[in-house]
Amino acid sequence: MSEAAPLLEVEDIAKHYPVRKGLLRARRIGTVRAVDGVSFVLRRGETLALVGESGCGKSTTARLVMRLIEPSAGRIRFDGQDVTEARGGALRQLRRRMQIVFQDPYASLNPRLAVGDAIAEPMAVHGIGTGTERRARVQELLRLVGLQPFHAGRYPHEFSGGQRQRIGIARALSVRPELLVCDEPVSALDVSIQAQVVNLLRDLQVRFGLSYLLIAHDLAVVKHAADRIAVMYLGRIVETADKRALFAAPRHPYTRALLAAVPRPDPALRGRVRPIGGDPPSPLDPPPGCHFHTRCPHAEPVCAREDPPLRPMATNGGAGHLAACHLAERLPPVPPVAAEAISPTAARRLALFTGARAAPEG
Ligand code: SF4
Numbered sequence: 001m002s003e004a005a006p007l008l009e010v011e012d013i014a015k016h017y018p019v020r021k022g023l024l025r026a027r028r029i030g031t032v033r034a035v036d037g038v039s040f041v042l043r044r045g046e047t048l049a050l051v052g053e054s055g056c057g058k059s060t061t062a063r064l065v066m067r068l069i070e071p072s073a074g075r076i077r078f079d080g081q082d083v084t085e086a087r088g089g090a091l092r093q094l095r096r097r098m099q100i101v102f103q104d105p106y107a108s109l110n111p112r113l114a115v116g117d118a119i120a121e122p123m124a125v126h127g128i129g130t131g132t133e134r135r136a137r138v139q140e141l142l143r144l145v146g147l148q149p150f151h152a153g154r155y156p157h158e159f160s161g162g163q164r165q166r167i168g169i170a171r172a173l174s175v176r177p178e179l180l181v182c183d184e185p186v187s188a189l190d191v192s193i194q195a196q197v198v199n200l201l202r203d204l205q206v207r208f209g210l211s212y213l214l215i216a217h218d219l220a221v222v223k224h225a226a227d228r229i230a231v232m233y234l235g236r237i238v239e240t241a242d243k244r245a246l247f248a249a250p251r252h253p254y255t256r257a258l259l260a261a262v263p264r265p266d267p268a269l270r271g272r273v274r275p276i277g278g279d280p281p282s283p284l285d286p287p288p289g290c291h292f293h294t295r296c297p298h299a300e301p302v303c304a305r306e307d308p309p310l311r312p313m314a315t316n317g318g319a320g321h322l323a324a325c326h327l328a329e330r331l332p333p334v335p336p337v338a339a340e341a342i343s344p345t346a347a348r349r350l351a352l353f354t355g356a357r358a359a360p361e362g
Helices: 058-065 088-097 115-125 131-144 149-153 161-173 191-208 219-225 243-248 253-260 301-305 344-354
Strands: 006-021 027-043 047-051 073-078 098-101 179-183 211-216 228-233 236-242
Touching: 006 058, 006 211, 027 058, 027 073, 027 211, 027 236, 047 058, 047 219, 058 179, 058 211, 088 098, 098 161, 115 131, 115 149, 115 161, 131 149, 131 161, 161 179, 161 191, 191 211, 191 219, 211 219, 219 243, 228 243, 228 253, 236 243, 236 253
Parallel strands: 047 211, 047 228, 098 179, 179 211
Antiparallel strands: 006 027, 006 073, 228 236
16 A cells, blocks of 8 residues: 555645734734645545544645645645645546545535536536436436435435445546545444445445545544544644554654543553543643643643654554654653453444445335
C-alpha cells in the first residue's frame, strides 16, 4: 500500500475564522483556528481516517479538501494538480474526480427529487452521457449498491436510513470519482446497518480502486475500514500511523485516551489507561505549549511552555508513525485493543464488521 502513488497531498492547510464584536463598527477580537497546519498524504487505493472528538477540525479538513470552503493557508494537490489554485473548468474537473458522502443521507437528498434523478444529477451537472445513458447508469448504480432498478422512481422518504446512505454512495459514484470523502458516513445509522454500509464501501473500493478520506469518531468503524489513521486535536494532527501500529502501540496520550474509551470487560485491563476527562479548550483561545496539556494526565512543566512538533517515533511503528508529544517515548506501554479485549456488545459489533457480508436491509 505504501508503494502506491500519492493521490491527495495536503500541506500545512489552515482554516481560520475571524471573530468580531459590535454591530456597526465591528472589530476583530480574535481568531478561531478550526484547522491549524494539517498535512497528510493519501495514496491511491488507500483509506486514511481522520479521527477525533467533535470540533477537532476533521470535517472542516474534509470540506477544505473538496474546496467547499476556502483555506486560509496551505496547499492541496490532487493527482499533482493544485486544488487551492484551480478555477473554472479545471476546478469542475477536479470536483468530478473527488466526491463526498455526507453523514446525514436524508438531509443530503432533495425530498422532492426521485432517487433516479438524484443519482443522475451529478452526471447532468458535469455533462456526462445522454439521457438514455444516464438512466442506464442509474440502474447499474442501484444494483451496485444493493438496491433494485425500480427504486429509481421512488422518493427519499420511502427508504430506510441505510438505504438512503446507499443512494448517497450511488450518487457520489455516478461520475466515476477516484476519491470519496466520507464524512461520518455511518454514524447516523443503526449498528447492524453501519456494518453493511462499511462493507459496501470496502467492496466498492476493491472493485474500482477508490481512495477514501474517512472522517469518523467511532474506533470500531476506523479499525475495520482504514489503512492509516490520523488523530486530530484542536485543529491539528497529534498522531498518525498505520492502523495496526496505532492500535498496538499508541504514543500520544490523547490517542490512548480515545482508545481507552473502548469498553473492556477484563478488570485487569480496566484502569490501566484513564479515559479522557473534561472538554476540549476553545479553538478561539487554545492553551500555550501543547494544546492537550490542560487534559493530559502525563503533563509536565515543559508541556505548558513548548509546543511539541509532530515527529517520527523511534520506538515503534516503523516509518510513518508520527506523534506530537514531548514524552511519547517515555510513556508506559498500554494493552493493545483487540476484539477479545472489549466488551461482549462491542465484540458483537466488531464481528459485524469482520464477518460475512449481510444482505441489504429492507
Ligand atoms: Fe501530554 Fe505533554 Fe505529551 Fe502534551 S506534550 S500530550 S501535555 S505529555
